[in-house]
Amino acid sequence: MKKVHTLELAKIGRWGQDGAEITRQDLREVAETFAGKRPAVIGHAETDKAPKFGDVLDVRLSDDGGKIYGDVMFLPEAEALYERGAYSGWSVSIPKRGADGKRYLHHVAFLGATPPKIPGLKDLGINYSEGESPEVYQFSGQMPEEGAKMTDEEKKAHEEALKAEKDKAAALQKQLGALKAEFEAYKAENKAPPKKPEFSDPEAAKKFADMEKKLAEVETASRKARLGAFSEAVKGKIPAGLLPKAEAVAGLLEGAGEAEFADADGKPIDWAKAATNM
Template identity: 30%
Template sequence: MQAAKPNPTLPDGIEIFRSGTRTAENGQVYTITDADVAATAAAYDPSLHEAPLTVGHPEGDHPAYGWVRRLVAEDGVLKIAEHDQVEPQFAEMVQAGRFKKRSAAFYHPTDTTNPKPGIWYPRHVAWLGAQPPAVKGLKDVQFSEAAPAVSFSEPIAQSTQPTPTTQEQDDMTTELQAQLDAANAKLAQAQADAEAAKKKAADAEAQAVQFAEKARADRKAQLVSFAEAQVQAGRLLPKDKDMAVATLVALDAAAPVEFSEGNTTRKLSPGQWLQDLITAAAPKVQFGEFAPGNATAQAGGAKGKSDAEIDQAARAYAAQHKVNYSEALRAVTSFAA
């Protein structure tokens, strides 16, 4: 079975900012050094403020499509070393080139809301479509089938103030949210279908168990009826009826046996063989009219007596005449013609 393909994600090492003299969205010019970038990477702490991945620069509670877990700085370039909880649909759209540009927004070092005053602390990382970022020269994101290799080109905007949301950003956010909603609905339907299939299988299994139990009960009833008929025919002693039924029930599970019979080969189940053997046996107890005057007549005849009365008479005869039960049974049930 082919292994499931992992969910798409963003490669680590994406460039989001480069040191230099930058003009923010509010029109102010700032010079940010390599040391400033290194301090930003070292001070970043998701437990204080976790920078989200957004579409455009949001003004308020726009959706986050992932989070920055760790930053690194190399030669004045700020990179995302690790991502967290990236939405697979968002990663697919980045991979497809829908969002090729990035723009980082920072808290100003003197901002009272800055989680770590004194440094440029990342506020969020915006992914842009057609809107050009403020920082040029960052490498594009590249995906590799073998191993995620990152090579970025093109820029990123930096800003200390929230920027207005363009119609294009709103459209992209709406489209991405629609894709996420569709994926969630598809997942919910798949889960519902799986639960329905599981219930159907459980119901079918329960029904099969009920059918099997009824079949066993019906089969035992047939065997009880067979044994009672053989007792009535005199081929089974009353005391052997229950044992005969239990034996036949146990033999039902045995595999059929092949054997030679003359020039032919027969295949027969052990249970059926035993039933045929009992049916073909000579009667052990004879019920009927016999000539009177025989010596055994004093012991009592079988006519008009129940199985229990016959059994009791046979045991009494065996004790009186010191014979086995079989001889005693013949004595109390048969008369010379």
């Protein structure tokens, strides 16, 4: 299990000996422009060859807009140093982009002997994740104003990939339906209880177990194919940094079982289309 620390990264005010000011607008821009992992490093004097301390996985504003929070996952060696208090403070680098003058998170520097510019920032707690990225669903990245630009060849390749994923999902759904029907018919024929079937014939028991295993395998493959079709449908239409989060949310909805949602007029909602038009 991997630990994910939720930290207060910065807050409004004037800080340090130079009295540098961080405004609400600065924090809004940092949350708005965040669109993917940013490095956590040791000290601000980083170089191209310096290793990272971990990753900032997500950035979001507090409810009152006076702080920004970040979800940070440390490398194992760095986690041990942080827990021992060797690097217990941190400071953000939020320069302005040349393209539009908006502030963005360049990195978070963890500090040891040097105190941070903003005192009193807190570690708000730990979540746990089994994968490389935690299940954090704060959509803080900025949506592109005109959508992603693709060449005709890229559009054609994208459409072909989407069709292939949809065809694969449809074929697996059909196979799954047939297996379920065969499975239920076999239970009925052998008069097996629906919850815990028991067969006196060892061969019948083995066939039942094999069918149950195959059914589970096809259900898993079908679910992956449906999620693959979703990923292809939204690829290129939402920022790359948000794609893993959109896939994670889709996975949660998929895992909840079949459900149908409708708008105020009773028209079914196309979630992939809705996601690309947020």
